[in-house]
Structures are given as C-alpha cells and as structure tokens.
Amino acid sequence: MANDREVLREIWEGRLPVCFQLNSEETYSLQAPDAYYLMVPRLSYFPLVTDKVRKHFLKYINPEKQEAEMWLDFNGQPLRWHYPIGVLFDMYASDIQLPWNITVHFDKFPEDELLHCPSREVVESHFMSCIKEADVLKHRSQVVSNMQKKDHNQLWLGLQNDKFDQFWAVNRKLMEASGEEVFKYIPFRCYRGDGPFVQHLVRPVTEEGQKKTLHHLISEVFPNETDCVHVMTHGIEPPWETPLQWLSEHLSYPDNFLHLCIQTS
Amino acid sequence: KESKLCDTFEEPLDTFLEDKSMLENTVEERTTWEYHVMYNQSYSVPTLHFNAWRSDGALLSLEEVWGRALKCYRGSLEDDKWTVLTQQEHPILRRPFYTLHPCRTAEFLESLKEKSSNILITWLSTFGPVVGLLLDFQYGRSVASANH
Numbered sequence: 001m002a003n004d005r006e007v008l009r010e011i012w013e014g015r016l017p018v019c020f021q022l023n024s025e026e027t028y029s030l031q032a033p034d035a036y037y038l039m040v041p042r043l044s045y046f047p048l049v050t051d052k053v054r055k056h057f058l059k060y061i062n063p064e065k066q067e068a069e070m071w072l073d074f075n076g077q078p079l080r081w082h083y084p085i086g087v088l089f090d091m092y093a094s095d096i097q098l099p100w101n102i103t104v105h106f107d108k109f110p111e112d113e114l115l116h117c118p119s120r121e122v123v124e125s126h127f128m129s130c131i132k133e134a135d136v137l138k139h140r141s142q143v144v145s146n147m148q149k150k151d152h153n154q155l156w157l158g159l160q161n162d163k164f165d166q167f168w169a170v171n172r173k174l175m176e177a178s179g180e181e182v183f184k185y186i187p188f189r190c191y192r193g194d195g196p197f198v199q200h201l202v203r204p205v206t207e208e209g210q211k212k213t214l215h216h217l218i219s220e221v222f223p224n225e226t227d228c229v230h231v232m233t234h235g236i237e238p239p240w241e242t243p244l245q246w247l248s249e250h251l252s253y254p255d256n257f258l259h260l261c262i263q264t265s
Numbered sequence: 266k267e268s269k270l271c272d273t274f275e276e277p278l279d280t281f282l283e284d285k286s287m288l289e290n291t292v293e294e295r296t297t298w299e300y301h302v303m304y305n306q307s308y309s310v311p312t313l314h315f316n317a318w319r320s321d322g323a324l325l326s327l328e329e330v331w332g333r334a335l336k337c338y339r340g341s342l343e344d345d346k347w348t349v350l351t352q353q354e355h356p357i358l359r360r361p362f363y364t365l366h367p368c369r370t371a372e373f374l375e376s377l378k379e380k381s382s383n384i385l386i387t388w389l390s391t392f393g394p395v396v397g398l399l400l401d402f403q404y405g406r407s408v409a410s411a412n413h
Contacts, residue, residue: 080354082354111323111324111361112360112361113360113361114361115352115353115354115361116326116327116352116361121347122327122351122352124347125347125348125351126351126353128348129348129351129353129366129368132368133307133308136307136308136368136371137307185307187307195359196355196356196357196358196359199306199307199356200306201306201307
C-alpha cells in the first residue's frame with residue numbers, strides 16, 4: 001500500500017527546465033525564432049506538454065509543412081517520446097547542464113528510430129498498455145481488467161491534466177497487493193547506454209519470505225557488477241537497502257513501472 | 266489469345282493510351298513485410314511484431330496497417346484497434362515495429378492448451394492472418410499428424 005503520501009507528492013511534482021530551439025536548418029523565415037523555455041513534469045510524456053512549443057515554432061518553418069509531426073532531439077539523438085520525460089533526462093543526465101537544451105524538428109522524421117505520434121490517442125494507448133503489463137506482473141488476479149472504463153480514463157486524465165488526487169484515487173488500487181502481502185513480480189526497466197532496456201522477472205521477496213532490496217534486484221539483473229554501478233531514478237540514487245515492494249509502490253512512474261537508469265562508475 | 270494481343274497492339278496509339286485500365290494493370294504496388302516472433306516474459310505468451318514498407322521504402326502508416334490487417338475482422342476489432350495493434354519499440358532491436366498486443370493472446374492460448382500439440386503453430390495460424398502472415402499448409406500437416 002503506497003501510504004507515504006509525502007513521497008508520492010514529491011515525485012509527482014518533479015519538474016525540469018527545458019530550452020527548446022528550432023533546428024536551424026528548418027528556419028524558413030528571415031528572423032530566427034526565440035528559444036522557448038518550459039518547465040516540464042518528469043512524470044509526463046513530451047507529446048502531452050509541448051503543444052505550445054509546436055505552436056510557437058510552426059510559424060517559422062516552411063508554410064507547406066504546417067501539418068508535419070514534430071520530433072525532438074538532444075545532442076543529435078532523437079528523443080523517444082514514449083519514455084517518460086524524467087527517464088530521458090536521467091539517461092542523458094551526465095551530458096546535461098540545465099536548462100536542458102532540446103532541438104525541435106518538423107522535417108525528416110526518423111521512422112527507423114521513433115514511434116509516430118500523430119495524436120494523443122497514441123500516447124494514451126501506449127500508457128494504458130504499460131499499465132496493463134505492470135498489472136499482469138504485480139497481481140495474480142487482474143486489477144486493471146476488472147476496473148471500469150471510467151477508471152482507466154481517470155488514470156489517463158489525471159496524468160494529462162496533472163491532477164495528483166484524481167490519478168491516485170484510481171492508482172492506489174493498482175498499488176495494493178490485492179490479498180497477498182506483496183506483488184507477484186516487480187514491474188521495472190533498466191536503461192544502460194545504447195542497448196535495449198532490460199526487463200526481468202524479479203520477485204519482491206526471497207523464497208524464504210524475506211523482503212528483497214534494490215541491491216537484490218541489481219544483483220539479479222547485472223550479476224557481479226553491483227560494486228561498480230549507480231542506479232538513478234527521478235534524479236536521485238535510492239539507497240541499496242530500499243525494499244523493492246516499497247520502491248515499486250512509491251517510486252514507480254504513472255505507468256506503474258520503475259524506470260532505473262544504470263551508470264557505470 | 267495470340268490474335269487478341271495483336272489486336273491490342275494494332276489499335277491506334279491514341280486509343281491505346283486513353284484506355285486507363287491498361288495503365289493500372291501495369292502499375293504494381295509491392296509491399297514488403299517483415300515478421301518477428303518474440304516471447305513476452307510478462308504475459309508468458311508469444312507476440313508478433315512486424316513492419317511493412319512500400320516499394321519507395323516508406324513505412325506503412327498505422328491507418329494503412331489497420332486498413333489491411335483488420336479487413337477480415339471488421340466489427341469487433343474495429344472498436345478495439347487501439348488496444349490490439351499499434352507501434353511499439355522492439356524489445357531487442359529497439360526499432361519501431363507494429364505489434365499485436367499480448368493481453369488477449371494469454372486468454373486465447375489458455376483455452377487451447379489441452380487441445381493442441383503445438384501451441385505456437387496454433388497461435389501463429391490464428392493471429393498471423395490478421396496481419397497478412399499466412400502459414401504454409403505443411404505447418405498444419407505437422408500438427409495434425411502429431412495429434413494422431
């Protein structure tokens with residue numbers, strides 16, 4: 001049960017300062033546009049918070065490209081919009097100085113690297129499929145499929161509109177261990193360098209029923225490396241002794257997954 | 266047949282070129298499809314990932330994929346298309362792939378467990394056609410012979 005409300009609130013309110021600039025090659029007008037500054041929520045997704053960015057830069061690009069899909073890059077790397085903003089930041093953290101300088105594009109969409117995102121429905125579909133997957137991992141019975149559509153909508157609206165209470169009114173049900181003391185498996189993803197993210201089946205307790213910690217998880221996923229890795233999430237390095245069950249209940253993103261960025265020292 | 270061909274070529278060129286059906290018949294739109302079958306650990310089921318490209322190299326859009334893939338299942342799947350078939354990141358290759366969502370597969374396979382000697386072929390022959398993947402008849406033969 002995610003009962004440390006203060007922690008939940010702090011996590012929810014995480015923000016990052018971003019400086020958006022139009023790709024100079026796409027400036028059609030004589031005058032280059034001003035950069036656009038925005039505080040973005042760590043827990044959200046770029047397509048949900050960049051409507052004003054799009055509006056700001058559209059008038060400076062080729063008038064024939066007004067319907068083009070906007071995409072972002074940092075340091076020449078296209079940003080995967082389907083990862084929560086905070087995850088993207090933590091992945092590149094060592095290369096970032098605030099404000100986070102991001103380049104805006106409307107041309108040459110990198111189809112072999114980025115999922116298309118022509119509408120909010122795409123984001124919603126992705127978000128809900130993560131929630132469902134997390135539910136399958138956590139609960140023997142399926143909490144999400146037993147919920148009404150209006151509950152699903154409430155999760156999505158709570159996230160979109162930055163409404164903590166609205167979101168958690170439903171999410172608390174997903175954070176309950178439903179009859180058991182702990183989740184079946186902990187939903188998590190580890191990001192390291194350029195490779196695909198790592199996802200394993202990890203239980204929150206040992207076979208003897210002892211609570212497992214972050215250290216246990218990293219030992220299972222990256223054996224023999226625990227001495228030389230740092231784990232970052234939400235811009236912090238949680239202590240190695242943090243129980244996995246607590247971590248999952250309190251430090252998961254709205255999609256109900258723990259997203260852990262692994263850096264080697 | 267041969268004489269008919271000669272007839273066509275003996276038509277005055279103007280008439281020949283104005284017959285638009287001739288032009289349509291010679292334009293072939295080829296789509297290249299690539300399929301991957303992966304095991305989804307979270308749902309404990311196989312999942313189907315695929316991409317499709319036009320002959321100019323452009324990826325088919327989601328709307329185009331839905332249009333082709335869900336043709337035979339109009340009605341029930343139409344309403345649920347957002348939860349059935351969307352672009353996702355390939356778990357190993359990290360590139361975008363159209364993916365059949367695994368949530369329904371688990372239920373479906375559970376109901377078939379006792380009845381099939383090769384659950385993978387049963388799964389693929391059921392879900393494959395939804396996305397244009399038709400299995401060779403030989404696969405069916407191997408399952409049938411195993412059942413006897």
